[in-house]
Amino acid sequence: MLTIPEMKNRAKIHRKNLEKIFYPDSVAIVGANKVKGTVPYDILMSIVNANFNGVIFPVSPREKFIAGIKSYKYVLDIEDPVDLAILVFPSAVCHLALEQCGQKGIKSVIIISAGFREIGGAGIEREQQLKAIAEKYDMSFIGPNCLGVINTDPQSSLNASFARKMPEEGPIGFLSQSGALCTAVLDYARAKHIGFSKFISFGNKADISEIDLLYYLMDDPKTKVILLYLEEVTNGRDLLEAARTVKTKSGKPILIIKSGRTEAGAAAAASHTGSLAGSDEICDAAFEQAGIIRCHNIVEMFNRAIAFAYQPIPKSNKVAIITNAGGPGVLTTDAVIHSGLQLARFSEETAKHLKRYLPSTANRSNPIDVIGDARADRYNAAMTATFKDDDVDAVFVILTPQSMTDIDLIAREIAKVSSHYQKPVYASFMGQADVQEGIEVLQRNRIPHYQIPESMADALSNVYLFHTQDGKLVPPHTFDDVNAAEAKKILDRNIQQGNHLLAENESIEVLRHYGLSTLPAKLATTHKEAEKIAHEIGYPVAMKVVSNEIAHKTDVGGIILNINNAKEAAEAFNTIINNVKLKLPDAQLNGVLISPMVFEGEEVILGMKRDPAFGPVLMFGMGGIYVEVYKDVSFRVAPVSEMEATQMIERIKGYPLLQAFRGREAKDIEALRLSIMRLSQLTLECEQIKELDINPLIVLSKGCYVVDAKIMV
């Protein structure tokens, strides 16, 4: 494992070496052979066939020439300098080849070979060996276990992969952890004339990771949009930082497919937060915080990517819809509204123009229905009018193929008219066979085409939201009235004593040290003490068992509420102790905690789970059945700024319950927001805490109080 400074140093080395991975003047294919249909041969031929702008050196133990190119036994035998080595040897000897690359002074390497970490056992050791060699020589490598790298920039024209064909040049940078998915994506994209700037399969990401590649693509002038297929997030906080940097420095969107959306493991968690915060929910929240657009499948990803890549950014979310069929117009209108976009209101001038050029049976308001027999001239009239209208900032054109519809002419008309305006246009030619010719025209002219019109609304809303949301990281507020030392003392003491769960009174104490408001509560160890404490606090009171071994007090009869006098207090004490001893005879009990009853306010839950990839993740939700049954919760990765705390509160469906309605007073949202921010600071400063639940936190019209809390260390 590298230390943080060593990792930062490696990242610097990668940034330098990545340039020669994409723009090498010379490439050695190490482990090449003459056998057609094998990876070593096909990679060599991919480079040759893509007309690589540089020198190619096959390196093969056996061959003197491959495909007419002089071959070398060892990379050390090449007299000229080599910028990039592509290793295609079996995994067992890759370390020998990499060692020679290091001796030769080659800094940039792609390791295609499989048989490393992905197979476990000896494969893990082999991968470690490669990393050690790379570190020794300040080399950087992509892979192992990958498809390779493609750079369509004519300056390089490098297809260092075993994909079947070089893709078209375009503004999309594609990164994938899965090599096989890459070939499918390339085939899909080729059929739709979607071009790529850089195409990278990074496999096991043993050395160069997706984070290094994100920074590279951020600075790559050929890339406008970055797509990433990820199977595992290994360093979530660095990924978020990279995504934020890419957004703020370059304005380039990052679209991610993160597979592995389901997880069964969370079910056994000790806290509500633990059970609700699955890795997928955390990814959703984290990506949103960093301005990453999460996509659920390849089609959705490319539908959005082409909108980002090929069309201008809309100035507002107001859309004009032009269609030759009523039904699709209504469907699109629904999708527009559902996606948070608006239908534009046409000006008088637009209305006049439409009246002049469209038949009386046409619908001239938005969505414009040019009627089924419309030809290119009517589409032209509708597009010209709407593009000119100041209230229109994007145009959706829908076509259904009637007998008289001149499909390819209309497609050409869309390309021609839209080229005069800095407003995005998307099209949906509905159908498959008859409309194909028109779709080809659209795709070749970089007009995003969508099989169903609803996808246009999804794509535009993503583009619009991305450019309106501020991606800057707002530094969180740091509270200076906290007592971190005392909180840590309690946590450390429990760790030393081997307690995984803090007793409730200690959990509350930790929260109190971070400025969260708590109810006055005292621990009774006898029924006599219970009587006395209950009297001091004032009736009615609540009584709860306190133990480091009991996570779910209700399950063991450990809670009695609404105790109104001394006799009830003494009885409740004995009942709780007896109940718990019956259910858990061996549990060590600290006593019974007595606190005042709270009858007002709204119950909410606050929690934290320390995620292995993203660190502390906070959860907020309405309490009681809302969290139990509806799982109405929101997440954010700490640190949580004031704005993010607000988003957490407003995001849940139960948010209106915290606002004034039907004579009920609004709850103290500010106090709640501050509690979330204080909790964020606690979880960042006290790394001992693994999981935490405040359930419930009662929010009153003024203030809020921790009523019950659970901290796991």
Add this chain to the structure above:
Amino acid sequence: MEKSEITTRVKKVVSEVLEIPTAEIGDDANFIFDLGANSMQSVLLVGAFEEEFNIEMDEDKALEVQNIADAVDFIGGYV
């Protein structure tokens, strides 16, 4: 059997299977990296060694052997 004899006979087998002159086969030559053996030839080498030395080897372990020197040691354990 003397180690030098095993080495000579191992090189002879390798020369025949991989079609490389024995003079070009070093004592530490790696079957794949230096001599260019592919996976099929690796399997053939194991069979040829068994025939040459009239032994029966653990095939999985035999296939893990990477170079001439290790092959000599490995076969030495059987003869």
